[in-house]
Amino acid sequence: xxxxxxxxxxxxxxxxxxxxxxxxxxxxxxxxxxxxxxxxxxxxxxxxxxxxxxxxxxxxxxxxxxxxxxxxxxxxxxxxxxxxxxxxxxxxxxxxxxxxxxxxxxxxxxxxxxxxxxxxxxxxxxxxxxxxxxxxxxxxxxxxxxxxxxxxxxxxxxxxxxxxxxxxxxxxxxxxxxxxxxxxxxxxxxxxxxxxxxxxxxxxxxxxxxxxxxxxxxxxxxxxxxxxxxxxxxxxxxxxxxxxxxxxxxxxxxxxxxxxxxxxxxxxxxxxxxxxxxxxxxxxxxxxxxxxxxxxxxxxxxxxxxxxxxxxxxxxxxxxxxxxxxxxxxxxxxxxxxxxxxxxxxxxxxxxxxxx
Ligand SMILES: NC(=O)c1ccc[n+]([C@@H]2O[C@H](COP(=O)([O-])OP(=O)(O)OC[C@H]3O[C@@H](n4cnc5c(N)ncnc54)[C@H](O)[C@@H]3O)[C@@H](O)[C@H]2O)c1
Numbered sequence: 001x002x003x004x005x006x007x008x009x010x011x012x013x014x015x016x017x018x019x020x021x022x023x024x025x026x027x028x029x030x031x032x033x034x035x036x037x038x039x040x041x042x043x044x045x046x047x048x049x050x051x052x053x054x055x056x057x058x059x060x061x062x063x064x065x066x067x068x069x070x071x072x073x074x075x076x077x078x079x080x081x082x083x084x085x086x087x088x089x090x091x092x093x094x095x096x097x098x099x100x101x102x103x104x105x106x107x108x109x110x111x112x113x114x115x116x117x118x119x120x121x122x123x124x125x126x127x128x129x130x131x132x133x134x135x136x137x138x139x140x141x142x143x144x145x146x147x148x149x150x151x152x153x154x155x156x157x158x159x160x161x162x163x164x165x166x167x168x169x170x171x172x173x174x175x176x177x178x179x180x181x182x183x184x185x186x187x188x189x190x191x192x193x194x195x196x197x198x199x200x201x202x203x204x205x206x207x208x209x210x211x212x213x214x215x216x217x218x219x220x221x222x223x224x225x226x227x228x229x230x231x232x233x234x235x236x237x238x239x240x241x242x243x244x245x246x247x248x249x250x251x252x253x254x255x256x257x258x259x260x261x262x263x264x265x266x267x268x269x270x271x272x273x274x275x276x277x278x279x280x281x282x283x284x285x286x287x288x289x290x291x292x293x294x295x296x297x298x299x300x301x302x303x304x305x306x307x308x309x310x311x312x313x314x315x316x317x318x319x320x321x322x323x324x325x326x327x328x329x330x331x332x333x334x335x336x337x338x339x340x341x342x343x344x345x346x347x348x349x350x351x352x353x354x355x356x
Contacts, residue, residue, distance in 0.1 A: 005065060010036060012073075019310040020049050022308075033053035035055045075195030091317040093309060097208075100195035108331070122309045123205060128301065139215060146271060150209075150250045151206070153253045154256055155254065165187070167188060198234050203236050203250065210248070213268065214242070216242045217336075217352065218240045220350065228255075235254070236252045263280065
């Protein structure tokens with residue numbers, strides 16, 4: 001097979017540890033270029049993975065005859081970078097969240113449609129065989145969707161606290177940590193100013209999954225958020241109502257850790273059965289109304305799960321794969337999260353913007 005010509009924008013923690021090694025060791029992809037405004041970071045990862053071209057500006061990628069570009073940059077930069085590439089007719093895999101506003105998310109979906117190229121989102125768990133089975137079961141076997149209960153707990157509170165320290169240090173004129181190794185975490189990326197916080201960073205994973213698995217948009221949200229003294233949200237809890245029926249509860253905290261355990265779990269309850277999905281364990285079960293239970297686990301992948309999105313995307317760009325994390329369901333997740341944060345701030349029920 002001829003390899004897809006792929007570039008990576010953002011030579012930071014996630015790319016350096018996952019997307020770049022995944023693509024570099026995949027016959028279906030040829031890594032053509034790395035782009036990062038911090039040239040030393042881009043040069044370092046290019047050397048590590050034999051990438052021929054290093055650029056510091058996305059514009060410099062446009063003449064390279066690319067099939068696709070992986071974008072793993074701070075949340076508030078996704079819209080501008082992905083939009084530019086889509087307008088140039090290049091397929092894009094953008095990391096989660098697709099964008100930080102609904103208007104920007106809808107705009108990217110439209111631009112991808114106009115250009116006729118795929119827009120995929122880096123929701124890692126949607127790329128597993130188990131998640132495809134979960135989607136089929138929820139849409140085909142459990143009858144009418146009644147309720148969804150979703151939880152995504154993680155240990156991100158410390159990252160958000162470090163993000164504020166990094167912002168404060170920058171405000172006081174300290175040098176940014178540009179000399180940090182590419183594969184280290186760069187907490188400043190997750191500050192409130194860059195669209196950090198638990199909802200955009202973590203709850204987005206489970207909301208993206210719910211929108212994709214159910215094929216539904218959220219119509220209305222009532223939410224509460226605790227910032228734990230920080231500028232961004234750390235604990236989120238929301239009650240949601242879906243368009244076309246069904247309600248649910250979504251929670252996400254950054255306060256999970258060794259003592260209280262992380263959990264990424266969704267329960268889809270229908271009139272004829274339920275599906276329990278353990279996203280972290282990549283396992284799921286369909287319980288039918290007749291009392292029988294079927295395990296939906298799709299089997300072990302031969303590479304780390306975090307390496308799947310870049311490879312599947314490379315295949316997608318040359319027509320060898322389908323898109324398990326399409327821009328449209330990711331945009332539905334963004335719309336829900338925007339409404340969740342507005343609801344928490346205003347203490348009102350919020351109607352979610354409908355996607356066109
Ligand atoms: N799918 C997952 O499970 C997962 C996990 C971690 C991070 N992520 C996502 O990956 C993305 C990157 O996160 P990270 O932790 O690697 O951040 P990072 O700060 O380590 O890396 C981001 C890189 O982008 C570069 N950059 C900033 N602005 C740019 C621009 N305009 N053009 C090109 N490059 C630019 C920065 O210099 C930096 O090197 C975020 O969207 C994050 O949410 C996804």
